Amino acid sequence: MIEFTLNGAPARYAGSAGDRLLDVLRNTFRLTGVKCGCKEGECGACSVLLDGALVNSCMVAMGRVQGHSVVTIEGYRETPQFQALDAAFAAVSAVQCGFCIPGMILAADCILRKNPHPKEEEIREGISGNLCRCTGYNAIVKAIGLAAKEGEGLW
Amino acid sequence: MVHTTHPISDSVVKLDHSAKISGRARYLDDLPMDGVLTGRMLRSDRARARILAVHLPPLPEGYCVVDRRDVPGDNNVNIVKDDCPVFARDTVEFIGEAILMVAGPDPKEVERLLREIRVEYEDLPPVLDPAESDTVFFEYHYAKGDTEAAFREADHVFTETFHTGYQEQAYLETQSMQAEPHPDGKVTVRGSMQCPYYVFSAVNRVMGGDPGKVQICQEVTGGAFGGKEDYPSIIGCQVAVAARKAGKPVRMVLDRREDMTCTNKRHPSVGIYKVAVKGGKVTAMEIDFLLNGGAYTTLSAVVLQRTIISSPGVYFVPNLKVRGRAVKTNTVPNGAFRGFGGPQGFFGAEMMMDHIARKLGVNPLEFRVANLARQGDSTSTGGRYHFHVPLPEMLEQVDAMSDFRRKWAEYEKPQTGRYRRGIGLSFSYHGAGFTGNGERDLIKAVLRMRKNADDTVEILTAGTDMGQGLKTALVKIAARELDVPLEQVRIQNPDTDRVPDSGPTVASRSTMIVGELVRRAACRLKEIWKSGRVLEVEEHYVHPEFLIPFDAEAFTGDAYPTYSWTVQVVELEVDTLTAVPKVLGAWGSFDVGTPIDEKVVIGQMEGGFLQGIGMGGMEYAAADGSGRIRNASFADYLIPTSMDVPHMECVLNTAEYPEGPYGAKGAGELPTVGGASAYLQAMEQCMARPLNHVPYTMDDIMAGLREVEA
Secondary structure, three states, rough: OOEEEEEEEEEOOOOOOEEEEHHHHHHHHHOOOOOOOOOOOOOOOOOEEOOOOEEEHOEHHOOOOOOOOEEOHHHHHOOHHHHHHHHHHHHHHOOOOOOOOHHHHHHHHHHHHHHHOOOOHHHHHHHOOOOOOOOOHHHHHHHHHHHHOOOOOOO | OOOOOHHHHOOOOOOHHHHHHHHOOEEEEOOOOOOOOOEEEEEEOOOOOEEEEEEOOOOOOEEEEEEEEOOOOOOOEOOOOEEEEEEOOOEEOOOOEEEEEEEEEEHHHHHHHHHHHHHEEOOOOOOOOOOHHEEEEEEEEEEEEHHHHHHOOOOEEEEEEEEEEEEEOOOOOOOOEEEEEEEOOEEEEOOOOOOOHHHHHHHHHHHOOHHHEEEEEOOOOOOOOOOOOOHHHHHHHHHHHHHHHHHEEEEOOOOHHHHHHHHEEEEEEEEEEEEEEEEEEEEEEEEEEEEEEOOOOOOOOHHHHHHHHOOOOEOOOOOEEEEEEEEEEOOOOOOOOOOOOOOHHHHHHHHHHHHHHHOOOOOHHHHHOOOOOOOOOOOEEOOOOOOOOOHHEEEHHHHHHOHHHHHHHHHOOOOOOOOOEEEEEEEEEEEEEOOOHHHHHHHHOOOEEEOOOOOOOOOOOOOOOOOOOOOHHHHHHHHHHHHHOHEEEEEEOEEOOOOOOOOOOOOOOHHHHHHHHHHHHHHHHHOOOOOOOOEEEEEEOOOOOOOOOOOOOOOEEEOOEEEEEEEEEEEEEEEEOOOOOEEEEEEEEEEOEOOOOHHHHHHHHHHHHHOOOOOHHHOOOOOOOOOEEEEOOOOOOOOOOOOOOOOOOEEOOOOOOOOOOOHEEOOHHHHOHHHHHHHHHHHHHHHHHHHOOOOHHHHHHHHHHHHHHH
């Protein structure tokens, strides 16, 4: 039995330690905000926070999360930091098809936790593991900068 | 400059924003799997072969195999010419072609069964090079003026050949569809798609032709870019047949490698240009385009039409002779990708004009400006540019943003040192809507608007939102005309049981054409509005009266009612030690008419421009010697990240179109049309030589640098 913390609550998984975190989150826990874009660790759509660090959940085996904390968009959306990012992404119309967005939001949180006042280059670097085919990234970069400003003190 | 700021352009929060950002939006594969079987496809691993036998392992209870013998109707997918089979016939024609599906409750067991199936093939010689193909799917010719005389009287005649490569749409959500059988024989097919009624026609034909027994529902769609114009018809037919056989819902979600191996891409092209110049003006062009159609015709006919119509670019060319062919090869069928043939045509035109000027020893930008079409000039097909052509003022706008002219002159000087720079500029247009009389004769869009007893209003349209913002745009238009808050107007993902056929969501037509139907419907509804009453109005497409009728055989007349315009600049730096190119900046001006939502439109321009730049440099795919796409993953096919174009500025230059809602024209495809030639021109300055193909990759840079050393 694998025991871990999922979105702040204790969670147990009875399957194999070799199963993918991505599949378990989506199929067992029905956390479908975690998207599957490639299953090869290239696109970032399945990004989650593992002890606060951004990871591609398709590249994480369940054995790795024993005793650790996993946060998905479903947990993160309950935070005030999410509210700030939500408002900023809305203000600049940064969401198009939306498939990359849950991962992008978690990437944004990682950037801002490390550096509450990031420069544009730092934002671009921080989301460079999350592919977006729709926006050209400008609006997303702008939104994260705006969230940093409007959400002053949250990170 | 015609510049307006209409109140409709003020941005609102996109209607799909909250559901998507919170992770609550449900794409097909997010729907519960309860009772739904997983379908996986056995695909050909031969480019061309006869199937002699298929040996199946014993199937556990609850699992089934579905192939062409299970198709109740016609085993052909209705697209344009219906030659693409639902499941392979006696032969397979490309690597990735669907042979049969295994469906069952446990995905791992389905995978195991697939691995145990043995197919006996008799290999046949494949045709992989379009130049060697003897199967011409489509060939079109058109001409105007007297090219022979123009070439005879020319001061100079230039001939060159240009190549463009595959480009993968790379939508983040892979192709995914599900079918559900009903006890009365009806089937519901739902999933990720641009065109519910295309899927409807295809499934209807395959299931036996009773339109009352087919229902198509679009689910939240994670990007498309043309890639979900025709392919959902193919996969929709496959799951429909499987669900009928299994008697249970069947879902098929392609994995990324499968998607990149077997779904359509931008057609690779070869364009041969012969151009006559007299007195500094282009007097004639002879153009010959060859598109690699792949194994089946799918959308090649229509893509080819756009390629050849746009092949002379934005220039006024009085004498013109154009031929285009799309040929068969035993490779993945190619199809729609944002720009739809336009990027290939404009790439050839822009590079050719640039090269001619260089050979003449004149400034390429000035040469191009001197040859620009103006309002009233005849188009390539002898139609007319009925409206103002805003390129000259857009050029000044982009020059001011990018400092193009100064940088270009600077980078023309001999460069030494490790880092070399270059800057390129492209002019292009996108003809909005279906080519020729397509809107009037083929699409015949219908839209309904219903007012409920609680005074909410619903827009009933087949138009799909795949992230581009169509729902937001249509609701804004309706709310404005009805003078009600946005929240009072509803729009759902289309369900063919509920919505009329307002046409496919393609060809940059939706805002301009469906948006205008919404505007007119709202005006009528407002006239008859009675609070508390249920009311419904229906609007039909009306063909603009000013058009010169288009002859689809001769390619004469107005191919498009109006044009969206763009000027794009790309600045590059190449590291001659590592061969790594860096995009220093990208600047664009875009005329899409009145933006229905300014931020949404800017988002479209930025995203589309980045795809165009990708086509120029980093997005490389090719078939290997066996006919397999060898860049079938995000590890091998690179799309731009947030680091690749760190500085991009897009601005709008608005020339209103009187037939579009509030002056709106087509927007979606325009930004992807001109990026490749701007990129390659910049690369030419970095490499100090003329170049003729895209993508120009790091390998090309490396090879080019070695040539210099040698």
